[in-house]
């Protein structure tokens with residue numbers, strides 16, 4: 259995948275706070291819409307903890323509307339920012355907690371599930387945790403015949419047990435899965451002919467010639 263797509267240098271963001279916001283907004287949304295929403299917040303010089311807490315809800319709605327579920331996302335974002343401010347004063351202090359504490363605290367926030375939590379842990383806190391998303395499940399299922407409905411934690415453990423524990427690798431590998439899923443391993447009709455994994459993929463190998 260890396261030979262095909264090149265090093266992805268993921269997650270594209272100027273600050274850890276931008277990663278946090280992007281990880282929340284990208285739920286059920288295209289990355290393009292997240293980029294535009296973040297661009298609007300940046301234009302308003304409002305991509306920081308205090309600005310999100312103090313921003314009128316209607317203004318936040320208009321910035322993130324394109325990402326869908328915007329009312330819910332705005333409420334979650336504001337509440338998460340408020341609790342970080344009240345409990346830790348800054349995002350960086352929260353991100354410096356050890357892995358278990360950081361995971362427990364992130365997962366206790368409404369609007370942060372496993373994938374969002376691990377995206378923040380890997381890309382903002384630089385913790386060695388592999389992010390599992392729908393692309394990862396689909397590709398692992400097609401290539402290796404793993405049940406696509408496998409539990410998040412089980413697939414994460416399986417991947418982590420079979421990859422060298424390496425932060426740069428984890429960051430890039432997840433990004434490679436995203437590229438493969440977006441461009442080739444599509445949900446309904448995978449484009450196996452052009453896929454860089456077609457020689458090793460069980461799904462493709464089983465297809466009639």
Ligand code: SF4
Pocket residue numbers: 397400401442443444448449450451453454455456457459460461462
């Ligand atoms: S060969 Fe086809 S099914 Fe296998 S990973 Fe590539 S696109 Fe998906």
